[in-house]
Amino acid sequence: MSTNLRFALWILLLAMVGGLFYSQLKTGLSVETNILRLLPKTEVNPFAEKAFQRFSDQNFKKVIVAIEASTEEQAVNSSKAFSSSLLDTGLIQSLDTQLSQQDQEAIGQLYFNHRFHLLSEADQLQFQEKGSEPFIDATLQLVYSPLSSQLISLLPKDPYLLSYRYLQTVTGSDVNANTQDQRRFVDDVLVYRRDGKIYAVVTATLKASPFDSLTQQELKNQIQQFKQSSPDIELLYTGAVFYAQHAAASAKSEISTIGLGSLIGVIILLIVAFRSIRPLLLTLTSLATGIFFGFTVTHLAFGSIHILTLVFGASLIGVAVDYSFHYFASANETPSPLKKIIMAITLGLLSSVIGYAALFSTPFPGLQQMAVFCATGLLGAFLTVILLFDKAAAKSNSPQWILRLFHGLSQLSLIFRHKAFLLSLLILPVLAAIMLSQVDDDNDSIRQLQSIPPELYQQEQTIQQLVSAPATNQFFVVKGGSTDELLKQLERLDGSLVKLIDENAINDYTHLAQFVPSIEVQDRNYLLLSNYMDGQSLAPLLELGLLSHEQHTELVQSYLSRTGNSLELGDWLKSPLGQRLSYLWLGDIDNQLATIVTLHNIQKTQPLEELAKNHQNLYFINKVDKVSAMFSEYREKTLLMLSIAIAAIFILLTFKYGSKISGLIILGPLVASSLAIIINIMVGGSFNLFSTLALFLVFGIGIDYGLFYSESNKKNLYIILAIGLSAITTFLSFGLLSLSETPAIHAFGLTMLTGILTVFLLSPILGHHIYKAKGLSNE
Amino acid sequence: MKLYSFTATVLAFCIFLISSPVSACAQPSCHLKNITSNIKSQASLHEFTQEKSIQVLANPLKSSGYLLLADNETVVWQTTTPIKSTTVISATEFKQFNKNDQPITMPSSADTQTSQLISSTFLAILSGNLDSLNDNFEVTSLCNDSGWDLNLEPTNSRIQRLIKQIHIRGSQQIDQLDFTESNGDITSIVFSATNSQQTEKQLGTYLVD
Numbered sequence: 001m002s003t004n005l006r007f008a009l010w011i012l013l014l015a016m017v018g019g020l021f022y023s024q025l026k027t028g029l030s031v032e033t034n035i036l037r038l039l040p041k042t043e044v045n046p047f048a049e050k051a052f053q054r055f056s057d058q059n060f061k062k063v064i065v066a067i068e069a070s071t072e073e074q075a076v077n078s079s080k081a082f083s084s085s086l087l088d089t090g091l092i093q094s095l096d097t098q099l100s101q102q103d104q105e106a107i108g109q110l111y112f113n114h115r116f117h118l119l120s121e122a123d124q125l126q127f128q129e130k131g132s133e134p135f136i137d138a139t140l141q142l143v144y145s146p147l148s149s150q151l152i153s154l155l156p157k158d159p160y161l162l163s164y165r166y167l168q169t170v171t172g173s174d175v176n177a178n179t180q181d182q183r184r185f186v187d188d189v190l191v192y193r194r195d196g197k198i199y200a201v202v203t204a205t206l207k208a209s210p211f212d213s214l215t216q217q218e219l220k221n222q223i224q225q226f227k228q229s230s231p232d233i234e235l236l237y238t239g240a241v242f243y244a245q246h247a248a249a250s251a252k253s254e255i256s257t258i259g260l261g262s263l264i265g266v267i268i269l270l271i272v273a274f275r276s277i278r279p280l281l282l283t284l285t286s287l288a289t290g291i292f293f294g295f296t297v298t299h300l301a302f303g304s305i306h307i308l309t310l311v312f313g314a315s316l317i318g319v320a321v322d323y324s325f326h327y328f329a330s331a332n333e334t335p336s337p338l339k340k341i342i343m344a345i346t347l348g349l350l351s352s353v354i355g356y357a358a359l360f361s362t363p364f365p366g367l368q369q370m371a372v373f374c375a376t377g378l379l380g381a382f383l384t385v386i387l388l389f390d391k392a393a394a395k396s397n398s399p400q401w402i403l404r405l406f407h408g409l410s411q412l413s414l415i416f417r418h419k420a421f422l423l424s425l426l427i428l429p430v431l432a433a434i435m436l437s438q439v440d441d442d443n444d445s446i447r448q449l450q451s452i453p454p455e456l457y458q459q460e461q462t463i464q465q466l467v468s469a470p471a472t473n474q475f476f477v478v479k480g481g482s483t484d485e486l487l488k489q490l491e492r493l494d495g496s497l498v499k500l501i502d503e504n505a506i507n508d509y510t511h512l513a514q515f516v517p518s519i520e521v522q523d524r525n526y527l528l529l530s531n532y533m534d535g536q537s538l539a540p541l542l543e544l545g546l547l548s549h550e551q552h553t554e555l556v557q558s559y560l561s562r563t564g565n566s567l568e569l570g571d572w573l574k575s576p577l578g579q580r581l582s583y584l585w586l587g588d589i590d591n592q593l594a595t596i597v598t599l600h601n602i603q604k605t606q607p608l609e610e611l612a613k614n615h616q617n618l619y620f621i622n623k624v625d626k627v628s629a630m631f632s633e634y635r636e637k638t639l640l641m642l643s644i645a646i647a648a649i650f651i652l653l654t655f656k657y658g659s660k661i662s663g664l665i666i667l668g669p670l671v672a673s674s675l676a677i678i679i680n681i682m683v684g685g686s687f688n689l690f691s692t693l694a695l696f697l698v699f700g701i702g703i704d705y706g707l708f709y710s711e712s713n714k715k716n717l718y719i720i721l722a723i724g725l726s727a728i729t730t731f732l733s734f735g736l737l738s739l740s741e742t743p744a745i746h747a748f749g750l751t752m753l754t755g756i757l758t759v760f761l762l763s764p765i766l767g768h769h770i771y772k773a774k775g776l777s778n779e
Numbered sequence: 780m781k782l783y784s785f786t787a788t789v790l791a792f793c794i795f796l797i798s799s800p801v802s803a804c805a806q807p808s809c810h811l812k813n814i815t816s817n818i819k820s821q822a823s824l825h826e827f828t829q830e831k832s833i834q835v836l837a838n839p840l841k842s843s844g845y846l847l848l849a850d851n852e853t854v855v856w857q858t859t860t861p862i863k864s865t866t867v868i869s870a871t872e873f874k875q876f877n878k879n880d881q882p883i884t885m886p887s888s889a890d891t892q893t894s895q896l897i898s899s900t901f902l903a904i905l906s907g908n909l910d911s912l913n914d915n916f917e918v919t920s921l922c923n924d925s926g927w928d929l930n931l932e933p934t935n936s937r938i939q940r941l942i943k944q945i946h947i948r949g950s951q952q953i954d955q956l957d958f959t960e961s962n963g964d965i966t967s968i969v970f971s972a973t974n975s976q977q978t979e980k981q982l983g984t985y986l987v988d
Contacts, residue, residue: 101940134877134883137862137864137877137878137883138877138883140861140862140864141858141862141864141866141875141877141883143840144829144840144842144858144861144862144864145866152833152835152836153833153834153835153962156835540862544840544861545836545837545838546836546840548837
């Protein structure tokens with residue numbers, strides 16, 4: 001193919017990708033920072049998966065702030081000041097303070113309207129066992145208390161004070177769930193005492209998603225300002241938004257560190273090694289094209305690009321630059337270097353793409369994105385080298401000292417060229433296998449994907465202990481065709497849930513039927529009350545004049561007219577209490593209705609799983625554990641796949657090079673992988689999925705190095721130069737990657753670093769043997 | 780419609796009025812210290828009659844009973860007519876018993892904010908923390924030869940929502956307590972010291988549990 005034709009093809013490709021990029025630019029580019037978008041679907045049932053999504057979207061908007069002060073007054077005043085400053089930002093949808101007077105009255109009115117249908121379980125039992133007398137006694141007790149007239153006005157219409165009693169039961173179960181009496185409201189502010197400290201707690205719901213960078217920034221600023229203006233209080237905070245803010249900020253800084261660091265390294269190397277502006281410009285063009293391809297295709301395929309993909313993708317620079325290095329190293333000796341290197345870099349591209357394909361084959365959207373980004377990025381850089389470079393290339397002229405330096409280095413490693421050394425290296429894979437079989441699965445955790453600053457985690461722990469909020473990653477979802485069907489299911493679950501409390505699996509639970517009983521139960525209550533509306537049941541009140549005969553007649557009429565007037569879930573959800581607890585209601589999902597049962601202080605998940613298994617429309621959502629289990633499973637699968645891939649590559653290579661050279665090519669990455677495993681386990685105590693996935697790339701790149709030797713027909717200084725340069729940039733990229741705060745990326749970087757370093761050190765030795773096997777001289 | 784039990788609140792009022800001094804005396808001639816020491820030396824057992832005028836009821840509600848002030852800042856308030864009921868209140872407890880002395884399972888209202896505010900404020904006053912009172916009430920006093928009058932007007936908006944005014948009249952001890960609620964209902968309680976050993980013993984049994 002002529003140079004001009006190739007150049008035209010390159011321009012065409014660039015134009016095509018540019019067109020795609022432009023069309024996405026018009027619809028809007030989006031950088032995703034939500035960690036959940038990286039996670040695989042863990043639920044077999046798509047309904048449960050969607051239910052989790054809906055709940056977590058809502059839950060992620062919660063922000064809890066605790067103000068620690070030395071006196072209650074200070075805590076309360078500071079929290080008031082903080083609340084109002086928070087409201088002033090306009091970021092807050094609502095502050096979950098104590099219900100206001102109006103709110104309480106609205107709830108009271110709602111329950112009053114349905115008083116003949118609502119009885120707590122204890123009151124049902126009391127009516128059945130003891131009749132109306134205990135209720136009359138309670139009424140009289142209240143009436144003759146010095147201050148109780150607010151309730152006295154209820155008597156003519158609700159002589160047993162049923163609405164009041166039911167309200168007390170439901171608000172009690174809401175407010176008092178699972179907390180010791182260390183909390184109370186002081187002037188609208190929730191105050192806790194714990195370990196001799198006083199905390200005022202503010203809970204708020206954000207307007208926007210916690211992944212909205214503007215919200216993150218402004219909230220952070222607000223808190224920073226408040227901290228500065230009130231130095232004598234301690235401000236603790238937790239919420240998805242803070243983790244997201246930290247993750248996004250550290251990702252951004254890592255992208256620039258890794259990207260810029262690699263780029264500067266590449267530029268310096270190019271200037272030093274090729275002493276000309278043209279290789280530099282061409283290489284940068286190749287890298288830019290690669291990143292442009294990677295970004296555009298990934299964004300097109302996934303609709304957005306995750307910020308961690310970009311962190312990971314920044315290391316692409318160090319890999320994609322290899323093609324250019326080979327080109328210009330070869331250009332030292334020949335005016336048409338492409339012919340000499342085309343086979344080697346094509347095989348190199350293939351082996352890297354196979355490595356990334358392994359990432360892609362996992363069911364983790366995050367890894368798939370990274371794989372697509374890197375594979376297409378490499379392709380872009382590769383195509384630029386083969387299509388564009390000949391158009392503008394000139395002979396390069398590497399300085400002798402650098403050639404001698406790399407040559408010297410490779411000679412140095414030849415001290416270890418003895419066969420005995422090579423054979424002794426075979427002990428490493430065995431050692432690695434033994435160590436692998438002994439590491440635990442602890443590190444296959446969802447937390448690998450998020451950098452969690454210790455101080456934020458500490459604050460979360462403190463606040464969690466304080467407020468004893470329901471678990472946000474573990475809960476039940478109940479599915480049903482109608483609201484009443486759902487409520488009935490919840491009521492049927494009560495027995496099993498109470499049993500879970502008795503078994504110490506959980507401390508407490510909350511669901512909607514505790515606030516709105518099913519129609520069946522409400523109708524039963526109504527029927528039960530029909531026995532106690534007569535004059536005899538109400539005799540004491542009639543005798544004392546608390547209820548006149550006219551009022552009694554009206555009461556009976558009112559009771560009779562309310563048949564079928566049960567409290568409906570829809571009305572309750574609109575009430576202030578319903579809005580406060582709206583997270584329990586998921587609404588319509590795939591034409592089915594869903595609600596959740598929140599669980600407090602989960603001790604054992606096994607009985608919860610079992611309960612869900614035994615009920616058809618009940619799902620136990622346990623995202624954290626399930627993701628971790630998947631990570632473990634895929635780590636094992638990945639290792640198996642890697643072994644198979646090694647065998648397959650070996651067989652393929654045998655056809656071309658024979659078994660001896662193939663064995664030598666494979667040996668480098670095999671030993672490197674083994675050493676990476678050993679070092680990772682020694683450093684981190686574990687070897688997780690992400691390290692395993694990095695092994696694919698170690699393998700791909702390791703085989704490249706072997707292939708470059710195998711493909712050269714005579715012993716070549718320029719091969720050593722190209723491999724040396726590419727190894728330096730690879731170290732730089734992945735070394736920087738291993739500094740990432742995100743554990744998964746750190747593990748990946750560390751594995752790459754140790755693996756590639758080993759391959760690099762081994763390659764001259766293996767090259768020496770490859771040359772010998774090919775009958776080439778070693779001098 | 781307001782659905783609270785304010786029993787605790789008002790009993791807390793009584794405790795405060797009977798056993799605590801009141802600050803901010805408007806007239807220098809009215810010696811608060813005298814009032815305080817008088818009140819402090821009062822008897823521990825009182826008889827009371829209560830009359831409530833309720834807007835929605837045609838006839839006033841009359842009741843009577845006993846009030847025991849125990850040493851450990853605990854009060855037993857027992858209504859004996861027309862129906863016996865007993866309430867025990869302290870800084871940490873609020874217990875009610877029905878006519879058969881069985882504990883009443885009336886759902887607790889201790890978590891509703893306003894009654895919490897009021898009872899905690901007055902229990903704090905009981906333990907000598909007078910600052911809280913100045914926060915929530917404006918106190919004026921009037922003294923004459925036969926005794927003294929205290930007038931309390933709430934300045935706290937939450938208390939204002941419930942109570943318009945409290946008026947206490949006494950000499951050696953509190954003789955009468957009237958309060959007007961914000962909805963116009965008026966409760967008037969008249970106290971007289973008594974020293975029935977038997978009643979004191981009977982009321983004392985509620986402290987044991």
